[in-house]
Amino acid sequence: MPSGRGGDISRKRFLAGAGVAAAGLAVAAGPALRPDRAAAGETAAGASPATGERRGLTHRGVCYELTDGETPHTGWSATRMRADMKAIKEKLHANAVSVYGDGVDRLKATASEAAERGLKVWLQPRLADRPHKEILDHLAETGEHAERLRRQGVDVHLSVGCEFYLFVPGIVPGADAVERVRNLQEGNFDPEKMQRRLDSFIERAARTGRSVFRGPLTYGAAQDDTVDWDQFDVVSVDYYAYHRRRADYVKELKTYLRWGKPVAIAECGTCTFKGAPQQGGMGWDVVDYEKDPPEIKKGLVRSEREQASYLSDVLDIFEEMGLHAAMVFNFVSPDAPHRPVRRYDLDMASYALVKPIWKTPTKPTAGWHWEPKEAFHAAATHFARAATR
Template structure:
């Protein structure tokens, strides 16, 4: 498995080279106390809803099966069963994003709209952002729709890190010389500034950005945004370490923290693997299989989800969205461990396909232990 620790060590080292990092814990504590006084009630968790992402041109969306009835049923589950106050709706098809936003708003759920277009030229990504922002503005009434100007562009958008695909960029990050990092961070900031410009021209509501905690979250000029947006897969032994880590973002920018992604996969050791947990699948095999030595573990996932919701509640973040509620592209196989792709899923439900190897197959959802932990918290 790709080492998340080594990956983040390279990125944090790059930030240190440029003198980036947190402010004082005392200042952060004062702001957190003020936020606590202003925030009424307990934080209820939200979820990410995947509408399908387009990788290379000409390929199908990562979520193949899609229809209005399925969408409506799943959004009702999010609103009524899980009692989520908000979701991050992400994907590449702008029609699907608009459908999801409409269904969520009708069910009383606020929406963070996040267009994603992996490994496409920067001009295409910016045009896609602008079109998505126009559509989101048409659906916005007051503060019920917010806009996310993409996800971890340094990895998913070419031209910032070296590498033709995002997997190339992930695997090559540890070998980048220190002398290259100022140029990389400069290219990232230039692109993100352009992304904010095209978004602000089309969208009049609040905006944020889906940054990786410990990586481009430290490079981002958050004065451009209304929230600090974090994909937060950090793993610490104590709550105090989480407090100190979140303080890096709170104290420097004095803006609300919005956790746009958190969670872990469904195997022993998944909480520590965090955002790299998906790498337990050998996608080079045909068909893809779970790598040797990986043990399915719903209890670890459930405990981690419950713990993170408690931490985010204590820290009075503006919101927290679990990644993700369902993962139809990683179906559960109850009879063959090597093909149980749900082991690599961050989802609250197992997706059980009628025809396991057919991505367009109907599926049913079965709750995992994490579903019950999440539901208990929101109750």
């Protein structure tokens, strides 16, 4: 997932990684969740009050981004999308997919293809840096399609958006997500005003979603966001935490269970280098975009094994806690190719389960392809094993 900061970064390149950037910045957003009630009869994280048995995840899947791409060959295409959905179902052994991005037509097409493949669908529109009305209209039109799928018998959730303080103008100062991240990092914002504006827009988005969709509604929150979850049916969090002990993951995640609602991990994962899990949601920030072509910063060592190991560990924890869903971030980042020369191997800064292989050194041709990483195989093994339990 290529991303970064600075005036010379393309907007598309930044937005490809901004969703996880916020996970590392969320501490600026204010206090943690405001749980106001305990889950009735809760005896253990994810356990049945009656029997204490572990339920396991209901939805196991991967995030699939819809993007314009840096080049004509790396943007969304119906042909590639259909092949990817087939691989997600048959090779990754997922039973769900989180379809996110902008462009109502491609959101509809991708969600419909996933449903036809027998996948459970999580649909999340992300229209960024546009007037509030346009963002809400985009949500409403996407939600109408989610409702049509629901009426056809598809298991579908609608997320009204993701980490609004990054993507929606007027919550945090800044003309775009790049400037908003910079202002968050440098403390150039009023936390109380930000929270009021965030609460207001989340409420408007929730009302918009409810007006068109009758199924389960949620919102993709950053890990430490303050959200009134009474507005939603599912508590969803983008979770990129790193702990040395499994017990610390459980302790942290139980905070979300206190709302008495299903808990979904809307995003999880790590990048492809040693030490990436410790970087959490900022793992992507290891590319020097001041150089042409961009380079991976010195001292990093590629490690597919570490990415796979972290993912296996957190998926096991989510299963043991009986959370509702877990979506691995993400399937493919077409503009972050794997290259044999380490300093140009942008896939190291990617959370993706597969690595794009370009046929040319600089610009991809129409014939680029992806190959599975160790993390893909780790997730596939986990999903297949869990499905048989």
